[in-house]
Amino acid sequence: MKNYIGKIHVKWCKNCNVPLLGKKCGICGEDSVEVKLTPPGDARIAFKYDIDFINLIIERDYSKRALSYKKIILINKIPGDEESYEIIEDGVVKYLISYDIDKGWRVKLKPYGALKLKDSKKYIKVDKKVAEILKNRKISILRPGILEFGEFEKGDDVLIFDEDNNLLGVGLAQISSDEAIKLNKGKIVKVRGILDREVEGKEYESLEEALNKMVEANKEVLNRYEINSIGFIKNTYKKINKKVIVPFSGGKDSLTTLILTLKAISRENIEVIFIDTGLEFPETLENIKEVEEKYNIKIKVLKPNKSFWELLDKYGIPGRDYRWCSEALKLEPLKEYIKDEVLAFVGLRKYESYNRAKKKLIERNTYIKKQINAYPIFHWSSLHVWIFLLKEKAPYNKLYEKGFDRIGCYLCPAMGLGEIERVKELYNNLWEKFERELRKYFNEEEIKKGLWRWKNPQ
């Protein structure tokens, strides 16, 4: 499967310290280097909120805000049930953050990330012999090779220094420092990563300046993508020759698709449609107005006949394997609205999930038979989309600046636990209403652990 979808090659300019979509930097002309990411590698740009958020997690364990606010930071989601992200700074993965049901958000150090946390109390100092071996091999460090201990607990990430205080790498403590000191043998730290070079990329005056530089460095490559997508829209429109709709969700991908479609086809031939499920975030509804204003268009708003709350008694709590809500609240209103055949330009991208990688660029909608879907940004990565939106100064949904990866309903069973925490924090009243319903079917434990997202109560 992994081979089928292909890996996204995120690259970096070491000079300008910005991510690159192509082989060369558009500012300095330097060859790009590959950023080693976990596939699919659909990394996004961190906003100030994200940098704050990650810094707080790091600070809790290491008493330091390690990430810069004046560089481009990327966040790469690792596939899995709960949230887990690689944090990229200076073109390398420095930290892993993940959500744990019991402990909340946790950070794991990578060697490059440890470089910024040299003052940490969680460390060991090893003798020359161990230091020599560590240059080539990840080993378990035994008690006799350790000269000095900081303070750490079992399961902590520990920085490993040589006698001269050079950082060698990071490892996982197999035992607490208090206990380790008393021993004279045994495994103390299992090495996870070894440092092979120093990395420290340049800082800009501000995050905003760094973002502008990133846009500049990628202008040419992005332009090619834009021309291709606009060409695709024009050709498809000519070939299919039907009324055009753009389903707009309030998310970045559909906004990108909308802007490209507006550039390709004259606007009186496009109908933009937003389906208000009744479970939208206020930011999303606000975004509809912002987009209307900026592009001087009118967005048609469709609503389901019956609300989610009315349907809840009949169908029960939706789950990941039982998403009646998507059908009843999103697909049904559109299906009813579409009387004659239409051509829909949809912001679907192949990297969003493995399931989507197999799709054709033009295909009939399986649920709405009168709708032919076409995907102008199918080959774009999240980074393409973000650089495009920043270049266009497009009014993207403010939720993206509040830590959200995806824009959807505020009670979607596809959400991770960390995302649910974020909803509770931001809109406790909205979440509370849903939780009252959850309590009819699930106990506190099942709600807390998010088990409701899978178990169909019927």
Ligand SMILES: [Zn+2]
């Ligand atoms: Zn450069």
